Amino acid sequence: MFDEIEFDRIKRLPKYVFAQVGELKMAQRRAGHDVIDFSMGNPDGDTPEHIRKKLIESAQKTKVHGYSASKGIPKLLVAISDWYKRRYNVDLDPQTECVATMGSKEGYAHLAYAITNPGDVAVVPDPTYPIHSYAFILAGGNVVKFELIFDEDYNVDEDRFFEDLERVFRDSSPKPKYVVVNFPHNPTTATVTPEFYTRIVAMAKRERFYVISDIAYGDLTFDGYKTPSIMEVPGAKDVAVESFTLSKSYNMAGWRVGFFVGNPKLIGALQKIKSWLDYGMFTPIQVSATVALNGDQQCVQDITDKYDHRQEVLIDAFGKAGWKLKKNRATMFVWAKIPECVAHLGSLEFSKKLLVEADVAVAPGIGFGEYGDQYVRIALIENDKRIRQAAKNIKAFLAKYENKK
Numbered sequence: 001m002f003d004e005i006e007f008d009r010i011k012r013l014p015k016y017v018f019a020q021v022g023e024l025k026m027a028q029r030r031a032g033h034d035v036i037d038f039s040m041g042n043p044d045g046d047t048p049e050h051i052r053k054k055l056i057e058s059a060q061k062t063k064v065h066g067y068s069a070s071k072g073i074p075k076l077l078v079a080i081s082d083w084y085k086r087r088y089n090v091d092l093d094p095q096t097e098c099v100a101t102m103g104s105k106e107g108y109a110h111l112a113y114a115i116t117n118p119g120d121v122a123v124v125p126d127p128t129y130p131i132h133s134y135a136f137i138l139a140g141g142n143v144v145k146f147e148l149i150f151d152e153d154y155n156v157d158e159d160r161f162f163e164d165l166e167r168v169f170r171d172s173s174p175k176p177k178y179v180v181v182n183f184p185h186n187p188t189t190a191t192v193t194p195e196f197y198t199r200i201v202a203m204a205k206r207e208r209f210y211v212i213s214d215i216a217y218g219d220l221t222f223d224g225y226k227t228p229s230i231m232e233v234p235g236a237k238d239v240a241v242e243s244f245t246l247s248k249s250y251n252m253a254g255w256r257v258g259f260f261v262g263n264p265k266l267i268g269a270l271q272k273i274k275s276w277l278d279y280g281m282f283t284p285i286q287v288s289a290t291v292a293l294n295g296d297q298q299c300v301q302d303i304t305d306k307y308d309h310r311q312e313v314l315i316d317a318f319g320k321a322g323w324k325l326k327k328n329r330a331t332m333f334v335w336a337k338i339p340e341c342v343a344h345l346g347s348l349e350f351s352k353k354l355l356v357e358a359d360v361a362v363a364p365g366i367g368f369g370e371y372g373d374q375y376v377r378i379a380l381i382e383n384d385k386r387i388r389q390a391a392k393n394i395k396a397f398l399a400k401y402e403n404k405k
């Protein structure tokens with residue numbers, strides 16, 4: 001009915017690539033297959049007990065069931081500001097430079113909605129976590145991409161990054177207003193040095209753009225690597241905001257708690273749009289998030305250690321199965337180049353075949369952008385035993401294709 005009525009905004013969104021693998025995964029499971037699922041960055045562990053207990057205790061109170069504060073309850077905003085002070089020695093005004101969001105994904109969608117004029121350009125390195133670009137596209141903006149280059153140890157080639165970014169600024173018309181960066185990076189796991197942020201803040205001031213930095217995986221680092229924050233750069237608040245999420249560090253993905261901090265103009269825009277769109281997270285969730293940020297951080301270390309260990313198990317087991325991978329320093333993922341004998345398939349076909357023929361689900365790199373197509377992303381959300389089982393299945397799968405060569 002009403003074929004003449006078109007929804008232009010939604011038409012700008014392609015079909016979610018991951019949905020195709022997701023549908024196939026469900027079909028395999030319905031057919032009785034035990035699928036080993038590395039496809040989503042959805043932590044498999046429990047939320048730490050002290051956080052769950054706080055939720056129950058708080059939900060029993062009678063004064064917490066009404067509408068909450070859309071930008072975050074005051075105690076949570078102070079906890080966010082204190083978290084930055086402790087971790088990065090950065091001072092943030094809880095009321096004007098911090099905002100709590102319903103997960104950081106919601107924050108990206110609404111921040112872009114609040115700050116994008118029709119035709120505005122945002123720069124997003126490719127591959128990328130999809131909302132970083134689609135938040136701007138959905139809001140009526142345009143996205144310019146360039147390939148994120150990093151070495152075999154997952155260090156971003158920072159000189160190359162700035163050459164590419166300078167080129168984008170020379171070539172784009174209109175000039176970009178926003179640059180999104182995300183390190184440790186999803187999906188590639190690539191990391192940067194603190195100097196990277198010094199350089200991007202200087203460039204932002206010179207070229208007059210805002211930087212939006214995502215440190216969702218900031219806590220999940222190994223072998224002594226410490227995630228730098230753009231907020232550590234003196235004067236960063238003039239040109240930058242940064243987001244963080246409780247989803248990964250505290251196994252709270254389903255709770256939907258994240259936050260943005262930094263430049264008061266951008267934070268104010270996000271606070272304002274949220275005041276029109278929502279009434280805030282359920283207060284007991286905000287109280288529990290406050291406890292998570294202020295409380296003992298051993299749980300974060302335990303979660304990090306688990307991913308570190310699983311990565312080692314996976315690299316060892318997959319290596320023995322013929323899929324050679326190198327250890328990274330951060331995130332809950334492995335960004336895996338597709339083995340040579342099946343590289344011609346591209347990431348979507350390879351992921352589908354791996355699922356149907358080996359009962360192993362991964363995220364095809366193409367879902368993160370055109371430069372991801374030679375890779376798949378493996379989320380470390382299965383236990384050691386199942387990682388080893390996956391390796392066995394993959395060994396048999398690869399043997400079939402090696403023989404076809």
Ligand SMILES: Cc1ncc(COP(=O)(O)O)c(C=O)c1O
Nearest residue numbers: 103104105129186216245247258
């Ligand atoms: C880089 C990055 N940013 C943000 C998010 C969103 O997390 P949430 O909405 O759960 O806070 C994710 C989730 O996977 C992510 O990978």
